[in-house]
Amino acid sequence: MSQSPEEKTRSPNPKSNQKPPPIPIPTPTSLNSKTRTLSLPELWFKEQALKHVTLKMKSLSNSPLASPPSDPDKIFGLPSNDPTRPDYTSLLSDELLLQVFNNVPISQYVSNSLVCKRWLFLHGRLVHSIKVIDFGFVNSGRVFTRFPNLENIDIVHACIKMPRNSGILITRNNLSVYVGTKLLSGGFIEENDILSSDLIDNGLQLISKSYPNLRRIVVFGTSENGLLSVSSKCEMLQELELHCCGDMSLKGISGCRNLQVLKLIGCVDGFYNSVVSDIGLTILAQGCRRLVKLELCGCEGSYDGIKAIGQCCQMLEELTICDHRMDGGWLAALSFCENLKTLRLQSCKSVDSSPGLLEHLGSCPTLEELHVQRCQMRDKQAVKALFLVCKNVREIVLQNCWRLEDEVFAAASICRRVRLLSLEGCSLLTTGGLESVILNWKELQRLTVISSNNIKDSEITPDLATLFSVLKELKWRPDSRSLLSSGLAGTGVGNKGGRFFKGLKG
Incomplete structure (x- = not known):
C-alpha cells in the first residue's frame, strides 16, 4: 500500500541513531549574494563618502588640536619604517622641549641627541661645560x-x-x-x-x-x-x-x-x-x-x-x-x-x-x-x-x-688654639710624641689618627685617656690591630659633645 506523506514522516527511520546534519550558518558572502545589486547613484555616493573620511583624517593629523597617539615612539618622534608618519614633537616649542630635557638625566643626553637634528641642537644648548x-x-x-x-x-x-x-x-x-x-x-x-x-x-x-x-x-x-x-x-x-x-x-x-x-x-x-x-x-x-x-x-x-x-x-x-x-x-x-x-x-x-x-x-x-x-x-x-x-x-x-x-x-x-687635628700616614710619629703636643692644646675637640703604625693602644697613658673622654669626636685607627674602639664601647668616652658627637669609629 502506498503511504501518505504524513505517514512517511511518522514512520521510524532506520538510521535514527545518527545525528541530524548541522544547520548551515549564513556567512557574509552568502548574505551579500542574496542582497540586491547597488545602483550607480549609490556607488557614487559611497565612493564620495570614503574620500570625505580620508580627507578629514588627514586634516585632523595636521591640526594642533589633534590628540597624540598612544604609541611612545610616535610621541617622541622616533624613527620608524613609515616615512610619512607625522612628528608630533614639532608641535612643541623649543622652550617647552628644553624644559622637558632639563628633567632628563645627563647620562641620556648623548642618546637623546641622536634622535634628530632638532634634538641635537636643543641638547647642545643645555650643555654648559x-x-x-x-x-x-x-x-x-x-x-x-x-x-x-x-x-x-x-x-x-x-x-x-x-x-x-x-x-x-x-x-x-x-x-x-x-x-x-x-x-x-x-x-x-x-x-x-x-x-x-x-x-x-x-x-x-x-x-x-x-x-x-x-x-x-x-x-x-x-x-x-x-x-x-x-x-x-x-x-x-x-x-x-x-x-x-x-x-x-x-x-x-x-x-x-x-x-x-x-x-x-x-x-x-x-x-x-x-x-x-x-x-x-x-x-x-x-x-x-x-x-x-x-x-x-x-x-x-x-x-x-x-x-x-x-x-x-x-x-x-x-x-x-x-x-x-x-x-x-x-x-x-x-x-x-x-x-x-x-x-x-x-x-x-x-x-x-x-x-x-x-x-x-x-x-x-x-x-x-x-x-x-x-x-x-x-x-x-x-x-x-x-x-x-x-x-x-x-x-x-x-x-x-x-x-x-x-x-x-x-x-x-x-x-695653642687648635680644635681639630688629623694625622694620616704618619708612620714615624709615636704615642709619646703625639701626647706631648695635644696635652698642651686646651681647646682640642676633634682628633683623627689613621694609619700611623707607631702609635699603640698599649702606650696610652691615663692623661691621654682622660683627654679622649672629653673630646667631641675621636677617630682612632692607627693600625689594623687597634682595639681601642671596641674596648671603649659603652664607657661613655667621647660623649661630651652631646648631639654633635659623630661617634667613635673603628
Whole structure:
C-alpha cells in the first residue's frame, strides 16, 4: 500500500541513531549574494563618502588640536619604517622641549641627541661645560654651533698632539696625556707635540668672541695676546687655569677684573718646563686684585713674589702651593696675607730651605686651616718656622708626610688654639710624641689618627685617656690591630659633645 506523506514522516527511520546534519550558518558572502545589486547613484555616493573620511583624517593629523597617539615612539618622534608618519614633537616649542630635557638625566643626553637634528641642537644648548680633545673642533667653529651656551671650557688636551689610540695614560698634577711606546729624552711631551702659540691664541679669540659670558676656562701654552682677548671680552670670567705659561704671558690677565680663582701651573716634571718667577707673580698680583683662591704649582719665586701677592690681593682667603721651587725665606712673606684663612702645602720636597730668624717671620692673624699633604718634613727648622707662621690656626691636617718624627712634630706645640687635628700616614710619629703636643692644646675637640703604625693602644697613658673622654669626636685607627674602639664601647668616652658627637669609629 502506498503511504501518505504524513505517514512517511511518522514512520521510524532506520538510521535514527545518527545525528541530524548541522544547520548551515549564513556567512557574509552568502548574505551579500542574496542582497540586491547597488545602483550607480549609490556607488557614487559611497565612493564620495570614503574620500570625505580620508580627507578629514588627514586634516585632523595636521591640526594642533589633534590628540597624540598612544604609541611612545610616535610621541617622541622616533624613527620608524613609515616615512610619512607625522612628528608630533614639532608641535612643541623649543622652550617647552628644553624644559622637558632639563628633567632628563645627563647620562641620556648623548642618546637623546641622536634622535634628530632638532634634538641635537636643543641638547647642545643645555650643555654648559666641555673638554675639547681635537683643536680643529674650535678653529672650524663647530663647537660654537654645537654648544652655544658654554660657561666652562677646557682646551688643554686639544693643545697637545698625542696618540689617541694609545693604551698608556700618564697623570700628574691633574694633567693626563696618552703617550706612545717610544721613550722621549725630554719627558713625555716634547716641543713638537705642543701646538704653536699663534694657533692657540687664534682659538682663544674665537672662544672669547662666541662666549662673552664665559665663567671658567682651562688654557695650555698661550701667549699674552690670547689671554688679552679673553680678559677683554669675557668680563664675567671668574676662574682661570693656566698650564705651561711663562712670566710675560701673565700680562694678558691684567684685564680680568672679576677673576676670583686662579690656578697657575708653571712646571711639571716629565711633561713640560715653563718658568714662573717673581716677575710673573708680581704681574699677577697687580692685575688680579680680587683673587679669593690662588694655587701655584711648580712655580719659582721668593719672598718678593709672595709679598706682592699678599699686599695686592687683599681678598685672598685660600693659598695652595704645590711642588714649589721657591728660594729660601718665602715663608716670612705669608704674614702679608692678612685675610688668609686656608694654607695648603702639597707634594713639596722642602718647606723652606732657609726660613731665617724665627723672630722675623711674623704670622697670619686670620689663618684657620693648615693642610700639609705628601711633603718632606725632615727639616726641623723649616717645620718650626711653618708652625710659627701658622700659630693662630684652628685646624691642622697632616697627611702622608715623610720624616714627621716626634722632634719635628713637637714644633706644633706653639699652636695653642687648635680644635681639630688629623694625622694620616704618619708612620714615624709615636704615642709619646703625639701626647706631648695635644696635652698642651686646651681647646682640642676633634682628633683623627689613621694609619700611623707607631702609635699603640698599649702606650696610652691615663692623661691621654682622660683627654679622649672629653673630646667631641675621636677617630682612632692607627693600625689594623687597634682595639681601642671596641674596648671603649659603652664607657661613655667621647660623649661630651652631646648631639654633635659623630661617634667613635673603628
